[in-house]
Amino acid sequence: MAAPLSLSVLLASRSWTGAAAGAPKLLLSDTPLAVYSGMVPGAVAGLYSAADAAIDLGALAAATGWEWVCARVTAIDSAARTVTLVRGDETARGAPTPSAAAAPTAGAAVVASSQTLHYAILSLDVGSTARRLPGTSVPPSAAVLPTRPIAALADGVAVAAATAVARPDPPRVVVVGGGAAGVELTFGLHARFVSAAAAATAEGTCGWTAPAVTLVTSAAEGALPPARHGAAAHAAVSAALAARGITVLAGHAAVSVDERQQVLIVEAAVPWLQTRLLAAVGAIAAPSFPPPIPHPSRRRPPPSPLHFDLLVTATGAAAHEWLAADTDLPVDDQGFVVVGPTLQVPGAAAGGRVLAAGDCASVDLGGIGDNDDGRPEGVPKAGVFAVRQGPILAANVVTLAAADAAGALPPPPPPPPSTAATPFATPAASASLVAAAGSAFAADAAERWRAAALPPLTRFDPQRNYLSLLMTGDGRAIGTKWGLVFEGRWVWRLKDAIDRQWMRRFALPPPGDGGGGRGTGVTPKNGPPLVGGGKALRGTPTSANVAGGGGGGGGPPNDGVAAAVAAAPVGDEAAALDGRMRYCRTPAEGATELLGRDDDAAAYADALAVLHRMEAEADWRDAVLAVAARPEWLAQVQRGT
Numbered sequence: 001m002a003a004p005l006s007l008s009v010l011l012a013s014r015s016w017t018g019a020a021a022g023a024p025k026l027l028l029s030d031t032p033l034a035v036y037s038g039m040v041p042g043a044v045a046g047l048y049s050a051a052d053a054a055i056d057l058g059a060l061a062a063a064t065g066w067e068w069v070c071a072r073v074t075a076i077d078s079a080a081r082t083v084t085l086v087r088g089d090e091t092a093r094g095a096p097t098p099s100a101a102a103a104p105t106a107g108a109a110v111v112a113s114s115q116t117l118h119y120a121i122l123s124l125d126v127g128s129t130a131r132r133l134p135g136t137s138v139p140p141s142a143a144v145l146p147t148r149p150i151a152a153l154a155d156g157v158a159v160a161a162a163t164a165v166a167r168p169d170p171p172r173v174v175v176v177g178g179g180a181a182g183v184e185l186t187f188g189l190h191a192r193f194v195s196a197a198a199a200a201t202a203e204g205t206c207g208w209t210a211p212a213v214t215l216v217t218s219a220a221e222g223a224l225p226p227a228r229h230g231a232a233a234h235a236a237v238s239a240a241l242a243a244r245g246i247t248v249l250a251g252h253a254a255v256s257v258d259e260r261q262q263v264l265i266v267e268a269a270v271p272w273l274q275t276r277l278l279a280a281v282g283a284i285a286a287p288s289f290p291p292p293i294p295h296p297s298r299r300r301p302p303p304s305p306l307h308f309d310l311l312v313t314a315t316g317a318a319a320h321e322w323l324a325a326d327t328d329l330p331v332d333d334q335g336f337v338v339v340g341p342t343l344q345v346p347g348a349a350a351g352g353r354v355l356a357a358g359d360c361a362s363v364d365l366g367g368i369g370d371n372d373d374g375r376p377e378g379v380p381k382a383g384v385f386a387v388r389q390g391p392i393l394a395a396n397v398v399t400l401a402a403a404d405a406a407g408a409l410p411p412p413p414p415p416p417p418s419t420a421a422t423p424f425a426t427p428a429a430s431a432s433l434v435a436a437a438g439s440a441f442a443a444d445a446a447e448r449w450r451a452a453a454l455p456p457l458t459r460f461d462p463q464r465n466y467l468s469l470l471m472t473g474d475g476r477a478i479g480t481k482w483g484l485v486f487e488g489r490w491v492w493r494l495k496d497a498i499d500r501q502w503m504r505r506f507a508l509p510p511p512g513d514g515g516g517g518r519g520t521g522v523t524p525k526n527g528p529p530l531v532g533g534g535k536a537l538r539g540t541p542t543s544a545n546v547a548g549g550g551g552g553g554g555g556p557p558n559d560g561v562a563a564a565v566a567a568a569p570v571g572d573e574a575a576a577l578d579g580r581m582r583y584c585r586t587p588a589e590g591a592t593e594l595l596g597r598d599d600d601a602a603a604y605a606d607a608l609a610v611l612h613r614m615e616a617e618a619d620w621r622d623a624v625l626a627v628a629a630r631p632e633w634l635a636q637v638q639r640g641t
Contacts, residue, residue, distance in 0.1 A: 006125030178217025191473025
């Protein structure tokens with residue numbers, strides 16, 4: 001899940017001062033590892049080991065002075081300021097039980113049974129779950145792999161590729177979902193099976209060289225539809241898929257799956273629904289409602305079967321059911337927790353003490369966001385937005401903790417008569433919650449806030465244009481920004497360097513080993529123990545951080561990983577990665593040529609310098625984009641090699 005986002009709070013806590021620094025701090029997670037989703041497609045392709053993409057929660061907690069509890073949160077009562085826990089290795093709501101490799105490490109506190117824990121400030125980053133196709137069992141068969149849990153995905157692909165080399169014919173691999181996640185996983189799957197076949201062919205044990213890969217997408221335009229991702233990105237991805245012989249089944253929706261027969265049932269997507277989706281992103285005018293009934297001769301053909309040996313479903317994020325069923329937190333119409341621009345959960349019950357970020361949160365900027373430039377009020381569930389929430393979350397958690405210590409936060413109201421969740425499915429209801437959150441701070445609390453000289457809470461302002469990097473599995477990647485697309489080996493080296501730099505933030509030395517954290521978790525001296533097994537937790541934690549775990553173990557790297565992954569950046573590339581970019585004085589034509597290079601000598605430091613100047617100077621950016629719009633450039637990005 002999105003646990004690395006919430007772990008930014010742990011990293012930031014090393015510099016906390018005052019009451020927040022000495023307050024008890026607690027990290028809750030149902031697995032001992034958090035998996036960084038940005039590196040999962042690379043792990044699927046065999047470019048990373050499982051350990052490369054995993055963060056040891058116990059070690060990080062110890063290095064930053066937090067207590068870690070291996071437990072699953074099953075309920076939240078924000079009015080009473082409590083969370084309900086069960087053991088991290090117990091099955092809840094049909095979820096698969098974590099493997100033996102995910103057993104709590106030494107030093108973790110383990111919940112003895114279902115217990116209740118009180119908090120002062122609560123931060124939620126429990127991620128999301130995968131949308132299950134009808135017919136999918138829980139857990140699914142080995143031939144059906146959802147994108148959640150993400151650690152199990154990479155492991156399942158490795159097993160499938162190793163098994164497939166014994167087949168006389170190419171394995172049939174099907175991916176459902178034509179968005180960025182589905183596209184990147186498709187490239188990764190193709191690369192992994194090609195690599196496995198090449199290794200087995202060298203030993204004379206494989207009768208095929210490449211898998212038969214099919215990407216199923218409901219978008220009529222195909223993978224990465226241009227209405228949402230831009231025409232240039234769509235063209236580049238389509239060409240790259242075609243160059244690898246990957247079939248794109250466009251305009252078809254997955255209806256159900258027969259795991260026993262290994263058959264996916266697909267049918268032509270409803271054109272009216274596609275029209276509604278295009279209207280939702282502003283590409284066309286909204287159609288009339290209800291949709292017209294098609295003439296019998298124009299109706300969709302009957303569903304058809306699509307046989308597979310491996311099915312990977314990248315059908316989007318779904319909210320954990322317990323968030324709507326077993327909490328009193330406001331949720332949107334999809335079950336995600338509603339938060340405002342400060343990432344606080346609105347409403348008098350939450351009292352400003354609950355924050356949520358990442359995939360589990362629905363960021364509502366309506367009425368309080370600076371959206372006058374035409375951006376949608378909602379924030380898409382994409383890693384590029386979630387990563388930007390990390391510093392906001394960390395800053396606001398420490399501010400609220402200090403406010404609580406200064407008595408500047410109001411006490412919560414008495415628990416409501418019913419503990420059932422109250423869904424808030426309409427924008428009007430969300431707006432009323434935002435208003436309630438504003439009125440929750442009484443005048444005396446606001447005065448105490450000013451008296452304590454507390455800084456204002458930081459607001460999340462999602463970026464309008466961002467750099468998107470999609471791995472193609474062969475040591476190359478496709479990048480897009482401002483509608484401009486570039487691809488090549490330097491793009492992959494940039495993506496790899498960014499991801500590894502992100503992971504290095506969590507590789508802290510243990511306490512007493514050269515400046516890691518402040519020792520082991522803080523245990524207050526008052527109150528009865530709330531959990532048993534391992535270390536006992538006592539008292540009321542000032543900050544409780546609930547993170548979703550990725551699960552899964554480490555293991556040795558796959559063969560060839562060292563050769564496939566780019567070396568650590570040095571020199572200009574290392575400086576550019578740290579933000580120390582030299583000024584690009586190249587004319588627009590030369591800048592476009594730098595972005596289009598694909599030779600081994602091409603360095604991403606040069607390309608980043610171009611992008612940095614494009615960010616700073618709108619006129620120069622327009623000049624570069626004008627050059628990139630020329631036919632010769634467009635032909636280059638559509639080569640697909």
